[in-house]
Amino acid sequence: MIKKVLLRYSTQRATEPILASVIKQTGVLLNILYADFTSRGGEILLSIDAPEQDVGKVIGLLKQRGVEVQELKRVIQLDEEKCFSCGACLSLCPTRALRLADDYSVKLEEDKCIYCEICVPSCPVQALKISKYG
Numbered sequence: 001m002i003k004k005v006l007l008r009y010s011t012q013r014a015t016e017p018i019l020a021s022v023i024k025q026t027g028v029l030l031n032i033l034y035a036d037f038t039s040r041g042g043e044i045l046l047s048i049d050a051p052e053q054d055v056g057k058v059i060g061l062l063k064q065r066g067v068e069v070q071e072l073k074r075v076i077q078l079d080e081e082k083c084f085s086c087g088a089c090l091s092l093c094p095t096r097a098l099r100l101a102d103d104y105s106v107k108l109e110e111d112k113c114i115y116c117e118i119c120v121p122s123c124p125v126q127a128l129k130i131s132k133y134g
C-alpha cells in the first residue's frame, strides 16, 4: 500500500535526524514528495510504500519522536474521456505527476502528486478533480 502523510515538525524537533532513525529502525524507505523546512521546523510530505503493518510502525515511531502526523485523505482524478491532451496542465505540475505518454495521451501518476491543486484550474474542460475523503 502507498500512504501519504504530512509531517509537522516543531522547532525543538527540527534538528534531530528523526527520518533517518525511523528508516534505520524499520527498514522502510520513505519518499519525500515535498518539504518546506528550516531549523525552526516545518512540513514534510512523505509517501510510504510498504505493507500496512510497516506503515503503522513508521507512523507510530514518528509520533513517539514528537512529530505531528496527518494522513492525507485526498484523491486526484483525471477524466480521460474529457481530456483532449491540450497540454496546459503539464508544465505546471511541479512533480511530473502529469506527463505525456508515447501515444500523446496525458497520464496521471497519483503516487507523485502532492495535491498542490495548481493543475485543476488550468484545465479548460475540468478533466482534473481533487476530492477529499474521511
Ligand code: SF4
Pocket (backbone or CB within 6 Å): 076, 092, 093, 094, 095, 096, 097, 098, 112, 113, 114, 115, 116, 117, 118, 119, 120
Ligand atoms: S495537484 Fe496537479 S499540479 Fe499538483 S502535483 Fe498533483 S497533478 Fe501535479
Ligand code: SF4
Pocket (backbone or CB within 6 Å): 078, 082, 083, 084, 085, 086, 087, 088, 089, 090, 106, 122, 123, 124, 125, 126, 127, 128
Ligand atoms: S489541461 Fe485538461 S485537457 Fe489539457 S491536457 Fe491537462 S487534463 Fe487534458
